[in-house]
Amino acid sequence: MRILLIDPPFKRFTGFANFYFPIGLSYVGAILEKAGHHVAILDVDAIKQTTGLDFSDEYNKLELYKQGINNDxxxxxxxxxxxxxxxxxxxxxITAMTPKIGSVIKTAQLVKKVNPNCPVVVGGPHATLQPELTMKCSAIDVVVKGEAENVIAKLVAALQSKNDLSTIQGISYRLSNRVIHNQPAELLADLDQVPFPGRHLLMNPENYSSENMGVIMTSRGCPYNCSYCCHLWGRKVHNRSINNIINEIKLVIEKFGTTQFEFKDDSFTADRQRIMNLCDTLMNENIKINWGCSTRVNLLDEQLARKMKLAGCNVIKLGIETGSQRILDKTDKGITFAQVRQTAKLLNRLGIFWSGYFMFGLPTETEEDMQKTYRFMKEINPYYAGLGVYNPFPKTKLFDEAVALGLLYPEVELDHFFKTNPKDYFFKDPDKRVLNMSKEKFEEISKMMSRQFHRHNTKLINLLRRGWARRLVYKRSPAVFYADIKKVLQWV
Structure with missing residues (x-):
């Protein structure tokens, strides 16, 4: 079969920079190619480059997305x-994430407009968490829930031969105007058996830099239970072998000349000894790359951080979330401010570029809670400080609490995603995001924090730190240096 996998447009509407390639679709594409199908991957945001890095006006730019999905x-x-x-x-x-589910629906409808008989299969986080809602779109024929690698080849074979779908686990499908939800599929037992992502299947390959191609997942799952987060893979972590990871790194270096990689695991250092072994292997095999990762403040220590730096780690991303103890308790994150301060001092002392990520606007948050977050950011002084308004996602503890407080709809219809700014999804009244604050006060604090975080990030010292962290990348790939200079000039 000729199979087109699509990551629908989102950043094309907002102007925000598009990073990396769609790794989930690329895993699916590799599986289907191995099964003998002719596959291509269309990352719509990569057709034309967008470079915006300033998120201080994110809400208004997301209004452009809403306008775009309503403009035929x-x-x-x-x-x-x-x-x-x-x-x-x-x-x-089609891959579906909740912030761009309107774009997913629009894309599915376009498929049926061009060819009404072409099956449309939707997977990804939104489809997994809300299959009933996703299947309300008549242009969607099948939803794949959870990991697609165990499911997709069997599903495509059944659709090709028009066989019964009732025995295929992990899907929802339409039968005689009814939606059937099959039993969940088991998680993959051995990730090493999954082919490497099919980067070669991407359309418009010239629009991806060598760094864009450097995304690697070394594990799936997260052992933690934050109240704002929902895990597609559960709380059990499934790891790839060190040898399998190294082989993918070597392949990407060979094919794309990549020198800057990004490990996209939820909590990269959850298994400390495994990461120590990975670092040892990178050094023993003289693999000279730089790489970034995301982890937690309670999963780093000096010995580990030093070894990571020696093995090429030049960026560490940490979820801090808040400066308020009351709000931190609400997140169920399981960290302390003492751990945050200790890790911040460690990374600042070692000179590893690190980013701290914060959010505000939780259901019971107050003005003082938000001010504490700003003051705490200034205290720990990350080299980059990310800030976002809390987005409620179904199947999370905080979402259920907000429903109970009367702030959110427990369920919505599909037209909600066409009428509503993505930041306001599920809110009964977008002007009432938190219980104890007026719209005017919330907007005032939001603008103040966005300005201050942007000012912090664009300070000369932090821009120089970012550049210094990437100096080896620039030396090996001067084109990356010029691209970064262009982005910074637009950003500041």
Whole structure:
């Protein structure tokens, strides 16, 4: 079969920079190619480059996304329709995340407009967590829930031969105007058996830098239970072997000349000894790369951080969330401010570029809680400080609490995602995000914090720290240096 896998547009509307390649679709593409199908991956945001890095006006830019999904004449939809008409897929797969579910629906409808008989399969986080809602879109024929690698080849074979779908675990599908939800599929027992992501299947490969191709997942799952987060893979962590990871790194270096990698695990250092072994292997095999990762303040110590730096780690991303003890308790994150301070001092002393990520606007948050977050950011002084308004996601503890408080709808209809700014999804009244604050006060504090975080990030010392962390990348790939200079000039 000719199979087109699509990551629908989102950043094309907002102008925000598009980083990396769609790794989930690339895993699916590799599985399908191995099964003998002709596969291509369309990352719509990569058709034309966007470079915006300033998130201080994120809400208004997301309004452009809302306008775009309601504008049938927008150029992006014409591009997709043209590709569908020329490529003539026998089946289309679409990845769905909640912030861009409207774009997913629009893309599915375009597929049916071009070819009403082409099956549309949707997977990803939103489809997994809300299969009933996703299947309300009549243009979607099948939803894949959870890991697709165990499911997709069997599903495509059944669709190709028009066989019964009732025995395929991990899917929801339409039968005689009814939606059938099959039993969940088991998680993959051995990640080493999964082919490496099919980066070679990407359309418009010239629009990806060598760094874009450097995304690698060395594990799946997270052992923690934060109240704002939902785990597709559960709380058990499944690891790839060190040898399997190293082989993928070598392949990406060989094919794309990548020198800056990004390990996208939820909590990269959850298994300390495993990461020590990975670092030892990188050094023993003289693999000279730089890499970044995301982890937690309670999962780093000096010996580990030093070894990571020696093995090429030049960026560490940490979720701090808040400066308020009351709000920290609400997140169920399981960290302390003492651990945050200790880790911040450690990374500052070792000179490893690190980012701290914060959020505000939780259901019971107060003005004082938000002010504490700003003051705490200034105290620990991350080299980069990310700030975002809390986004409620179904199937999380905080979402259920907000429903109980009367702030959120427990369920919505599909048109909600076309009428509403992504930051306001599920809110009964977007002007009432928190219980104890007026819209005017919330907007005032929001603008103040966004300005101050942006000012912190664009200080000369922090820009120089970012550049210094990437000096070896610049030496090996001067084009990356010039691209970064261009981004910084737009950012500041």
């Amino acid at each position: 004449t927008h150029p992006v939809w014409q591009e997709i329709e043209k590709i569908l008409s020329e490529w003539c897929p026998d089946l289309v797969g």
